[in-house]
Amino acid sequence: MISRRSLIRGAAATAIAAPAAGLLVTQAGGVTRKKPGRAAAPLSLKIVNNSGEFDSKSVHVYIVGNDGKNQVRVTPEGELKPVSVGDNGGDGFTDYAIPLTGEATTLQLPEMSGRIYVACGEKLKIKAVEGGDGSAALAYPAGWVSGDPNFNVMHDCAEFTYKGGAMYCNTTMVDMFSVPLGIQLKGDKDQKTGFLKQGGRDQVFKAVKGAEGFGDLVIDDKRVIAPGHGLGEGKFSESFFDAYTDKVWETYSSKELVVTTNAGKFTGKVSGDKLSFTGPGEVSFNKPSTKDILFCDGELAAPNDGTTGPVAAIVGAAFNRSTLASIAEQPTTDPAEFYKGDVVHEYVKAMHAATEDGKAYGFAFDDVAGFASYIEDGGASEMTLTLTPF
Known part of the structure; x- marks a missing residue:
């Protein structure tokens, strides 16, 4: 049920991000792995x-991540090379851009875990630094950070792990949404996800801009930043979920909440500031803050x-989808029940409403019950990443 939490929470403003091989893992049901x-x-x-x-000459692609030992990047020739501080040029940044050769460019992707960035109009400014x-x-x-050197560059990314012939990949709006991207994966099956409806990008921008309390998350026509990052920039209320959290605590102080996982059923009830579960194991949570809910971290952190x-993961998803107070058996699998009531995560709602398959990675637990723009194939033969119409 849980997949790659660490990767999709995103990097802090000046932190060193290090996507690690194996962070993308199979969800419930999994795939048939090669020996x-x-x-x-x-x-x-x-x-x-x-x-x-x-035009393709103004689109720049970067494939960066981790091979299990080192942070690496992929060259235009498909070679995997460790990143080096010596790669920084005179401007202080690397130039790992892979040029596109036309409307369709075929590359070779070696085994690794990481991100495929696309930058439109100008190149990204990515610095190689000495790690700890x-x-x-x-x-x-x-x-999402106004002081970041890439703030004025239109860019976005997809995430993946390719290992042992198996590919696990997704588009992501966990941090922000800017460039509409779709993924097609061929192998044992032919799958696609992430593709927006016609006019979907404009639909997202307009929906978020028009939602009370969310409008400041829209940065011109460049991007929409996620509410969690809006907290740090003063663009979103730090108390947004407080009233809803109080309602959840009040609801389950007098009745039980049942959460079903692969391990079995957990039954929870609130006492004081703590929501405690019994079942296959004892689990408890203190009352989460708005920040905890948006980042699916803090009091809602999900250890493996x-x-x-x-x-x-299930409780965090129910908070973000506004189903926790109204539905006492989780996870909720009917999307018609999502995003109702007085407290609605309009950012995530807009992302799902704009996609062809109704799936998006709008927050870190959006894979609960299979609503994330995520696909996998144990015998992958080809992956296509498409910049779809703006």
């Missing part, structure tokens, strides 16, 4: 520019322990 052995052949990765807004252990690392773009983690 361990030699490294898989590079995966065919096609980048398609259907943006209608930028002395090895080189990257300071990733933080487009098989008990607290899955319960935290």
